[in-house]
Amino acid sequence: MRAIGLAVSTVIFALRPHPATQRPALSIPLVRRTREPYAGRWALPGGWVDPDESLAASAGRTLVETTGVRPSYLEQLYTFGAPDRSPTGRVVSVVYWALVRPEQIGERTDAAFDSVNVRWFVADDIPHLAFDHDRIVEYSLWRLRTKVEYTAIAQGLLGETFTLSELRQVHEAVLDRELDPANFRRQAEASGAVVPTGERLTGGRHRPPRLYRFDTSAALADNGPLGADDPFPPSGEEQ
Amino acid sequence: MRAIGLAVSTVIFALRPHPATQRPALSIPLVRRTREPYAGRWALPGGWVDPDESLAASAGRTLVETTGVRPSYLEQLYTFGAPDRSPTGRVVSVVYWALVRPEQIGERTDAAFDSVNVRWFVADDIPHLAFDHDRIVEYSLWRLRTKVEYTAIAQGLLGETFTLSELRQVHEAVLDRELDPANFRRQAEASGAVVPTGERLTGGRHRPPRLYRFDTSAALADNGPLGADDPFPPSGEEQ
Known part of the structure; x- marks a missing residue:
């Protein structure tokens, strides 16, 4: 076993009224970092994987902590692990992306978002993020845009x-x-x-x-034999 | 930081003559485990990620150690991290899949394969593997079969x-x-x-x-802004 930290981050997508035009705009919640490294910079929600927790469950916990809602869709995006991606030690991040339906973002969420350290951003107007999160957001947008053209x-x-x-x-x-x-x-x-x-x-x-x-026979996306990721699995039933 | 072991495994595909029909058959090299857990069982080639090594470089090293050749294609497949997937402690495995061209499997490789502990298997006749590697092989076959239909x-x-x-x-x-x-x-x-x-x-x-x-303008597969994985990157230039 090696001393490499294992984290999960999640790119959460929802449609929210654009602050300028009020038209539905693809939006992502971000968390402002309160400590070093990158204190004060915005970053994707995430955290360390608990030793007894599956990766998808870790992403699900992250989602609830950030937005207070259950996602309608969760999929593993990619694992980022460049040796120098964190200035304070080796961290490998398994990144998920999630979709949230409008009715799932209710008053409860707006209350949670009173915090100055969590805020929704329009996807095409994201500030320069901590770590390699700019690149992660760029890749997640590419995946979502590719998938919307050929899946449900x-x-x-x-x-x-x-x-x-x-x-x-x-x-x-x-x-x-x-x-x-x-x-x-x-x-x-x-x-x-x-x-x-x-x-x-x-x-x-x-x-x-x-x-x-x-059509109820249309899966949101086809992930073959792996099926969909379950962010809230019954204990011990996860890949 | 948590005490979770981080490993890389690689599913390597090449066409090899089918032992019965001599027709080209999709084949995968496997490694026989020489120690517990699962001593004596076949498994995907892989190993621990070195602290200073990128994930793709770790997969590339695995490939060379197993087949002695440079792959023509390498892509991250999925990260498997169920809490109970290894009986001797928490291990998260970042899995890659690779393609190897026939001219890349020469005498050098056949010599390396004198070892009774490394052997090519026809993809539709794989023995029951160690850990969750049956599931990993099944998923990698699905990905390869899906990709061959709509990419180069x-x-x-x-x-x-x-x-x-x-x-x-x-x-x-x-x-x-x-x-x-x-x-x-x-x-x-x-x-x-x-x-x-x-x-x-x-x-x-x-x-x-x-x-x-x-057509030289046809990339093997389109991974968008991430581009292709480089298993042999110049030091420090990797995601």
Whole structure:
């Protein structure tokens, strides 16, 4: 056994109103470091892996401590282990990424976020982070953007039912560019991934838009024989 | 810092003649354990990460120690860290997978393989392995099979130039099923990933088959901003 510290960090994604435009924007919560190294700098939420804790459970604990919510999706991203990535000793970080649905970010979370040391940032406006976390965020954005194009991963950022406009807004927020509404509607309907619920959005409009849900046979993402990561496993049942 | 052991294991893939049919078969080298736990059982090559060594360099060292060759491709697969995966203490294993080209497995390697404790196994006929290595091999096969369908990863198992029959044999060996030669040829030519070299296979045949190479603009696989893993990095230049 070698003296290498083992940590977990998690990139948490949710859609939150952009502070300037109020449109849904891909957002990430960060934690301000209160001690050296990098005291005062923002960093990804994380911490040491407990000896009796699985890696995904460690990421799940991190999530709860930071956002107070259970994620709708959790996946291992990559393990970062350059010998010089921490100035105070060798630390290898197993990094996860998580999606949180809007209804999971309630008042409870806003209360937790009164702390000046935890704050949501818009993904394309992240400050220069501690350690190699800039690189980790960049890679996690690439993975999310790649996955949103060929999987049902958007499910992890939406409520159970949604209009096609809302689904398009998720794709636009993730990809950070506008999509043609008619094209998007046609492709979404042709994909078979989303199905109409038969209901319409309630409200005062003359012809309110249809509500959709994801086809229940569509997994958020296909990780093959490993399946999905469970951040809250029954004790001792984890890879 | 916690007392968690950090190890690296590598799943190494190459095409080798199947012992029964002599056709190219996807093969994996395994190491017989000479000490407890699991003494006498086969396991993936690997070892402890040195404190001054990057994770990919540790995987590269493992590769050289086991097969004596430099891999044509190396990628981090997944980090396995269940609390009970080793009976003698907590061990977290960062697992890589590697591709080795046939010309890289020469006499030198065969000599190294005189040892009764290192042996190539056909991928679909692997014995029950030590630790959770059965699961790791299963997942690595899934990743390789998924990638061969939508990337130029087969490049990592082939020589620099090849006939379309040889390329099809790689796909057949990886996917473990026969492919229709005419369909495969049409799809390969239409993909733009392979280009004719203008040469033909030398030999006594009346009309020897054309030789192809991969389009040099085609990366083996797209890992976005992380790029490819370098198992032999200049000191201190690694993630």
